[in-house]
Amino acid sequence: MARQNGITIEDVLKMECMERSKIIAGFGGIKNTVSRVNIMADPDILNWVSEGELLLTTAYALTNDVEFQKKFILSCSQKKLSGLGIKIYPYIEKLDESVIELANSISFPIIDLYYATPFSEIITPIFKEIFNKQTILLQRLENVHESMMNIILKGGSIEEIINVVYENIKNPVILKLNYPEKSILKLDGVEEDTKEKLKKNFEEFYTKNKGIFEKKFYESVERIQGKNVSRMVMPIVVKNTIYGHIFSWAMNTPLGGFDLSVLEIASTTMAVEILKLLSLREAENTHKIEFIEDLCSNDEKRKKKAEGSFSIYNFSLEDMFCYIIVKIKRSYKKADLNLYSDNIYLSNILEEILSKLKLNGLVVGRKDQIDILLCFKRDEDVKRRINVFKDEVLDLFNKKIFLEYKIGVGRCLKGIENIEKSFKEAQKSIRAVDILNDRNIVLYDNLGVYKLLCNEEIKDEIMDFYRSTIEVLDDYDIKKSTEFVKTLKTYFECNGNLKRMSEVLYTHYNTILYRLQRIKEITGLDVEKENDRLCLHLALKIRDVIKN
Structure with a gap:
């Protein structure tokens, strides 16, 4: 929407210069805003007109061609002119009914100007009235801006800013923020049923856009209560990222240029406030990162330094600690946000979950992951509380946050000296998410044999075992375009049931027998022998770790 401040067609018709003029068509556009006036010297004027202009002309300039007149009026409407003033007499008796019907159908105002009133006596008073109104509007906007700046300077709240918006727009207003996460509804003055319709319309905006928003102002006509x-x-944009939106509906008075300006001022003011909160958050997060890295350091001096901050976070040396890592990837449903802003948003919500569950811990946002360090006293039911936290986080990601994610959970271990160990376990669990390929969260306690296979200390031995068993099978598949590794995996998935293998692989029973024989010949290991079967099964697990 272009910003058009001025007076309405209705205001123009009430002016003394228009006393003997009257509107003859397009009554539905009587509230159109007139921001300036122009005179038509020839039909090419439409190449130079601007939105919001009231165009003055004579019937002589329009000719007697009805089709031309209709086409011209349609073009004026498409150019978003506010209306057309025509001196019909003495050039023609009246406009054709089809022209009047067209103007009515598109709500484009046509004013029959009194023939004896000079254009100059129309233009000058209208421009003067527009100037006066714009001066008043500028003064009002200055007051709005000053009010919002005073709120910020005095350490006021976002709620106070929205109150200023509501008082000036005089229409329902809703604010939706992602960070800090909150919704503020100012729906006084409308019936309860209408309030529900407005709330639904507000929610549909997010549902229809599926979380993808352009950094632009939206204007539309909505169907509310018939x-x-x-x-x-x-939108409220900070650092090229959308942090929320301010909504308003023309339920009480029309929404125009002044209202748009108020929303712009409010959006900018809130962006400043959010930027301040983000700066504080970044400073706090930097301190947390340093604290965590000191805790996990092998340097005793750094660990001693971290111990000095224990009281800040309500930690003690004898507490139990559990490290959790959340890895995130940008999703198409959050395409407007960058990873860093996602982390700020998610960190804030995860901290709210800790508070809700009365859990003591730290949430640290990094570039592509979030670290969580939970702290428990010795007498707490640690396993149950971790599971409750895990379920809350999964519910958050699956129902509310549209991000691809994976979560690794280390064991809960006693003492500061074991925090690094829990951290490494969380890292191994993260790697196992891709290996297991059937879940988004893995607890180190549930890793089974992968605890050994993900152990960095025996990495060389594990690689040697893989090379001496099925690496040759991998190479053979690549060179010959065969599927022996897939066949071997299916063998173990089907517990050696050859008939079931045949169904899963859509392959003849005899072909399965042939492939198992070829696997034996290539690897030197026979699935019929217990030790060989164990080696092949373990080699496949190692392959999962290596390939991921």
Whole structure:
């Protein structure tokens, strides 16, 4: 929507210079805003007109061609002119009915100008009235800006800023913020049923866009309670990232240029406030990162330094600690956000979960992951509380946050000296998410044989075992385009049931027998022998670790 401040067609018709003029068509556009006035010297004027102009002309300039007149009026409407003033007499008796019907159908105002009133006596008073109104609007906007700046300077709240918006727009207003996460509804003055319709319309904005928003102002006409209602939606953008929107509906008064300006001022003011909160958050997060890295360091001096901050986080040396790592990837549903802003948003919500469950811990945002360090006293039911936290986090990601993610959970171990160990276990669990390929979260306690296979200390021995068993099978598949590794994996998945293997692989029973024989010949290991079967099964598990 272009910013058009001025007076309405209705205001123009009430002016003394228009006393003997009258509107003859397009009554539905009587609230159109006139921001300036122009005179038509020839039909090419439409190449130079601007939105919001009231165009003055004579019937002589329009000729007697009805089709031309209709085409011209349609073009004026498409150019978003506010209306057309025509001196019909003495050039023609009246406009054709089809022209009047067209103007009515598109709500484009046509004013029959009194023939004896000079254009100059129309233009000058209108421009003067527009100037006066714009001066008043500028003063009002200055007051709005000053009010919002005073709120910020005095350490006021976002709620106070929205109150200023509501008082000036005089229409329902809803604020939705991602960070800090909150919704503020100012719906006084409308019936309860209408409130519910507005809330639904607000929610549908997010549902229809599926979380993908352009960094632009949205204006639309919505169907509310059987009526067409104008709606404005202003984004709140900080560091090229959308942090929320301000909504308003024209339920009480029309929404115009002044209202757009108020929303813009509010959006900018809130962006400043959010930027301040983000700066504080970044400083706090930097301190947490340093604290965590000191805790996990092998340097005794750094660990002693971290111990000095224990009281800040309500930790003690004898507590139990559990390290959790959340790896995130940008999802198409959050395409407007960058990874860092996602982390800030998610860190904030994860801290709210800790508070809700009365858990003591730290949430640290990094570039592509979030670290969580949970702290428990010795007498707590640690396993149950970790599972409750895990379920809350999964519910958050699966129902609310549209991000691809994986979570690794280390064991809960006693003492500061074991925090690094729990951290490494969480890292191994993260790697196992891709290996297991059937879940988004893995607890180190549930890794089974992968605890050994993900052990960095025996990495060389594990690689040697893989090379001496099925690496040759991998190479053979690549060179010959065979599927022997897939066949071997299916053998163990089907517990050696050859008939079931045949069904899963859509392959003849005899072909399965042939492939197992070829696997024996290539690897020198026979699935019929217990020790060989164990080696092949373990080699496949190692292959999962290596390939991921």
